[in-house]
Amino acid sequence: MRQLTATALDTAKILGASYADIRIIETRAQDINVKNGSIGGIGDHYDMGFGVRVIADGAWGFASSNNVAKKEIEDVTTQAVRIAKASARLKTADVRLAPEPVYVDRWQTPYVIDPFKVSIEDKLALLYRIDKILRKDKRIGVASGSLSFLAEHQWLATSEGTFIDQKLLRSGGGYSATAVKDGEAQIRSYPASFRGQYATMGWELINSLKFEDHAERVRDEAVALLTAPQCPSGKTDLILNGHQLALQIHESVGHPSELDRVIGMEANYAGTSFATLEKLGKFKYGSEIVNLVADGTVPTGLATIGYDDDGVRAQRWHIVKNGIFSGYQTNREVAHVCGDERSRGCCRADGWSNIPMVRNNNLSLMPGDWKFEDLIADTKRGIYMLTNKSWSIDQMRLNFQFGTEIAYEIKNGKLGRIFKNPTYQGITPEFWGSCDAICNEDYWMLWGVPSCGKGQPGQMAEMSHGAAPARFRNVTVGIVK
């Protein structure tokens, strides 16, 4: 690999690039879905390719190919330099990279059981067992179970001398039951919606989730939702479970704190951010008990790595500290904009064919002091919502609306009847400012978000958000029309 990477770096240098890096990536992915008693989807994918990034005449150029061969690397690097020089026609300033030490290192995701060594037969057998339990009730129109595994081996070499050999492994799985009647359809999922829970772990993740222990409950809740009343509309106290909070964090804290978005680099697609530079260190993002920490080192996080695609070591830092906006997510290119001397290590690309950019890191709400049962008992009137179903937020990350699969009425400190189609709306800092109770670490879990879209061309990235259930006062709920 060293010889191949050197080809790119040498070619770029000869052509006048002031910086170059190459990522050679080998990927294996496996996805299996069982739906209603038969295969709903199956795939085993292998690929290998490379992407070359250069700075020439002060501007970026990028090109990639799936032909990992010396001549092709030379040609693609030449193309990247040509592209950079075309970009440079319009530059207003040269690209500036924050300094980072040079590393020559190896890193890999720790795991116990290689999921690619678990037989297809065993994987299918698990999914069919779940399928059988879910479809015992004829009112279940769709029973769907999925397993997903990804192994990535990346070699990163930069013209500064960094060479990183990094192996990442990710596993995921889950299932759902959709109950149907006369056009009405209601879904319940385990352990999370949208194909389940994901983590940088091996097959031991699937073992730990104990799928079969929850299948009857999931099925019965989906059926119960068919005849449940609609979530009422109005303002009330709202308790969110960890999975829904993970999405709340992702959309209303993660994305607005991506510094490239703040300075306008995502303006044509997902928008900009209200968390503008003058707010850093001053703005009240949430109540005093709200602490949101970004962490590229947390075990099992989907964004947990040794080094990002800039060659920056993974780190841990506050985005919101005691309610005050305290930090951004950055890469080497934008770090200086907020006055950071060093990148936070948030630069990642979706595979070899895409250019790296700032992506959400693992970002979590730190646990509080409450036991969950005490939090419910302390709530006179409210709604408890679980398991994300839909999400929408404005282009500056202020006005949001979320929907969950199920909600429980809270009356006089007790959980009561269920509601269907629950939704809630808010404005980001007002919402986080209304947080007055967070459950303790016994209830805290790191939830995987395996498909976050950003950029043009669009790229997917994965990250995790940890949360324990938390309460928010006087929130608008029940907006379905």
Place this chain on the structure above:
Amino acid sequence: MLTRQQAKKICDKILKYSRAAQTEVTLHDSDSALTRFAKNTIIQNVASKGISLSVRVIIGKGAGRASTDCIDDASIKTMVERAIAQAKAERGAVQIPPMAGPQKYRAIESFIDATAAHTPEAKADAVSYIARKCREANIECAGTYSTDISAIALANSKGMFAYQPSTRAEFGVTVLTEDSAGWAEGAHKDCTKIDTRRLSDIAYDKAIKGRNPQPISAGEYAVVLEPAAVTDFLMYMARGFSAQAMQDGTSFLVGRMGKKLLGENITIVDDAYDADNTGMPFDFEGMPRQSLVLVEKGVPAHLVYDLKSAKKDKVKTTGHGLPQPNTAGGMPLNMLVEPGDSSLEEMIKSTKRGLLVTHFHYTNLAERREVVLTGMTRDGLFLIENGEVTKPVKNMRFTESTLRALSNVELISKDRIYAQAFFGGGFLVPAMKITKFNFSSETKF
């Protein structure tokens, strides 16, 4: 770009490696380039090319699929063996429909040389027009200009072979002032049909006119939706037209086929052959893709099928299959709304009090049965009073049933554009005036 003969040669080689009873190969050759700009400068300029191969096998009741981007013999053999191992492990209850033999396809001309020859320098030139204009005005622009060249080939062990090359160009631009934004987008297989300067001027004018937006209260309004604001309604309806969804009981059309559901002026068709649409003449099972009226004058008329869902309903496939196996069944990928006879100007003139919407942002499904969507307005929201656009207003969140909205369409434009939905997919859509449309909350800008 692989020629038909080259693609067939690769497919035939892969078919020879398989011992399975039935084998199908999908080949995708792509060469894409994108220039991305923001803050009046090019921030990313990327090019990517490669060949993706995928093989599906059927052995008894088992199916397997494997894929790779590596086209050396060893990788291809490994790919085939993995697919066979999956199929042998599968003990499903449902018999998979057999693969189809050779088919005849209608011709679609979708490869345009000018698009294939487009250069990074030409993209930079297009961007420089709006970048310079914005710099002079001390405001900012952002956007992308992309070109894609691709070829898809399908082949199976029963002799089916299909091949379709295509090109696509897209230019989108957002102009931002200190308190407003404007946007415009164009997409076509022929890059010469995209007038990047005109689109840049539209986005620029909207941003300038949108300065100093005034607060406005949420509530029900008449709306004039520019075409791009209509696309998301189609995106969220699309899945409901799948026969598989109907069979599962999850389609919003359950119990509604053949009954009036939308306004009489609404006809929705799935047509890959429309000259302004972008489609393939075959589906991902190699079956000829049919044009189909999905909604005729407000009445849901047809569902789309793949081989599996067609077998269950004892009908013929309509050629809307996705790569198998999949959970969705058939899917309409080329939806369009039949045009009316009105114009945007006429819609505005006819509105006593309402809102002119450029497009929506981050729409999502809030409730399935009535296809209730929620999302934000974006890049230009203007108040209409007594037939005139009077002032820009701050953005709002809408929460509205697609079925209700499309039952209250007063006017439809005769002009249509190909517009992309927020989460992907594109549709050929006109502008619409809707008499009642619900905005559920405001935002701060």
